[in-house]
Amino acid sequence: MEIFMRxxxxxxxxxxxxxxxxxxIGMVATARAKYGVKAPAVTGNEQFERAYRVQMNxxxxxxxxxxxxxxxxxxxxxxxxxxxxxLWIVGRLIYARAYLADPASRGPxxxxxxxxxxxxxxxxxxxxxxxxx
Amino acid sequence: MEIFMRxxxxxxxxxxxxxxxxxxIGMVATARAKYGVKAPAVTGNEQFERAYRVQMNxxxxxxxxxxxxxxxxxxxxxxxxxxxxxLWIVGRLIYARAYLADPASRGPxxxxxxxxxxxxxxxxxxxxxxxxx
Amino acid sequence: MEIFMRxxxxxxxxxxxxxxxxxxIGMVATARAKYGVKAPAVTGNEQFERAYRVQMNxxxxxxxxxxxxxxxxxxxxxxxxxxxxxLWIVGRLIYARAYLADPASRGPxxxxxxxxxxxxxxxxxxxxxxxxx
Numbered sequence: 001m002e003i004f005m006r007x008x009x010x011x012x013x014x015x016x017x018x019x020x021x022x023x024x025i026g027m028v029a030t031a032r033a034k035y036g037v038k039a040p041a042v043t044g045n046e047q048f049e050r051a052y053r054v055q056m057n058x059x060x061x062x063x064x065x066x067x068x069x070x071x072x073x074x075x076x077x078x079x080x081x082x083x084x085x086x087l088w089i090v091g092r093l094i095y096a097r098a099y100l101a102d103p104a105s106r107g108p109x110x111x112x113x114x115x116x117x118x119x120x121x122x123x124x125x126x127x128x129x130x131x132x133x
Numbered sequence: 134m135e136i137f138m139r140x141x142x143x144x145x146x147x148x149x150x151x152x153x154x155x156x157x158i159g160m161v162a163t164a165r166a167k168y169g170v171k172a173p174a175v176t177g178n179e180q181f182e183r184a185y186r187v188q189m190n191x192x193x194x195x196x197x198x199x200x201x202x203x204x205x206x207x208x209x210x211x212x213x214x215x216x217x218x219x220l221w222i223v224g225r226l227i228y229a230r231a232y233l234a235d236p237a238s239r240g241p242x243x244x245x246x247x248x249x250x251x252x253x254x255x256x257x258x259x260x261x262x263x264x265x266x
Numbered sequence: 267m268e269i270f271m272r273x274x275x276x277x278x279x280x281x282x283x284x285x286x287x288x289x290x291i292g293m294v295a296t297a298r299a300k301y302g303v304k305a306p307a308v309t310g311n312e313q314f315e316r317a318y319r320v321q322m323n324x325x326x327x328x329x330x331x332x333x334x335x336x337x338x339x340x341x342x343x344x345x346x347x348x349x350x351x352x353l354w355i356v357g358r359l360i361y362a363r364a365y366l367a368d369p370a371s372r373g374p375x376x377x378x379x380x381x382x383x384x385x386x387x388x389x390x391x392x393x394x395x396x397x398x399x
Contacts, residue, residue: 008394010395011306011337011340011341011390011394012395012398014337015334015337015387015391015394018330018334019387022384022387025330025363039263039319040315040316040319040365041315044320046173048393049174050173052173053172055326059192059325060158060188062329063154063195063196064151064154066333067150067151068198071147101174103171103173106172121148121152124148126240128141128145129145132141132142179306182307186305189310192325193291196287196325196328196329197287197291200284200332201281204277207277236305238303251288254284254285257277257281261277261278262275262278264274264277265274265278
């Protein structure tokens with residue numbers, strides 16, 4: 001559909017975010033096997049729990065990020081959305097790395113991603129209001 | 134993209150739903166600090182667990198709601214989708230408030246949101262079938 | 267919006283995936299009542315935990331699947347996306363059935379869905395790169 005091809009950078013950023021999420025899912029599967037946490041349990045080993053929480057938190061944040069990213073792309077700017085999306089991805093990578101080493105150090109990465117999502121949300125809100133009035 | 138600007142009310146409703154979700158995430162972060170639940174744990178304090186379950190349930194329901202909302206908007210009506218979306222948001226607010234006070238009272242809010250999602254799903258199904266035949 | 271009506275098969279597949287997810291949510295609610303797991307707890311009964319993990323895993327996988335499905339549909343092919351989507355749904359049904367009977371047998375269904383998601387992701391990546399260059 002040619003229409004959506006006007007947002008190729010946002011599409012590429014979305015695929016990159018999915019790749020990061022996919023790798024985190026793989027990390028949890030690996031941790032489950034390595035630390036012997038048998039399904040349906042998701043607790044019982046601290047290192048597995050850290051990996052699992054990284055995955056859950058990434059999922060929780062994606063629900064905020066992806067809709068805001070696309071509304072920003074559609075109502076404001078494709079390239080701008082991609083820049084915000086890359087910042088979100090960088091934040092998630094920092095978050096994952098820090099959380100696995102020490103959960104108490106997860107703040108900075110979480111804040112970077114959140115700033116990206118909130119920025120996209122505010123920008124999208126501006127674009128949507130402009131479209132409404 | 135001018136095309137999507139034909140769904141401005143649905144876009145605005147989506148941003149409002151994200152705001153509610155964002156505030157719930159903030160509530161969980163606050164509860165984690167207040168009740169001293171250290172990451173990666175998500176259990177150990179009843180009040181924290183309630184807040185966390187409100188967040189998780191909202192996330193679970195968003196996966197049903199957002200796709201149904203947008204398919205309804207695209208195949209049926211922008212304003213109709215927005216009305217359904219507002220009902221969903223009201224249900225989630227009632228749910229959150231009730232769950233924090235007493236988990237056993239979470240039914241009505243959950244049902245209101247579910248009715249909104251199911252209604253949007255059925256309407257979208259009608260619109261999609263009409264487009265297919 | 268006439269534009270999106272060019273992706274009717276993907277829209278129908280999305281609604282079908284939401285239906286499967288909706289039924290799984292219903293199954294968890296039923297299991298919660300049947301096995302007496304009182305909110306906010308999500309542990310304490312093995313059979314409930316299995317149902318709950320099926321729901322959570324489906325949600326986790328939807329975050330990967332739905333964006334890849336739609337980017338494939340928009341950048342490559344509506345019918346192709348629908349075929350990949352049906353494969354994903356079949357995988358989830360096999361997964362749910364197997365997990366409830368014995369969590370250790372959940373592999374094949376999980377792999378089928380993952381193959382579908384990864385295939386859609388790769389195809390979408392190809393389409394997006396073609397749109398960018």
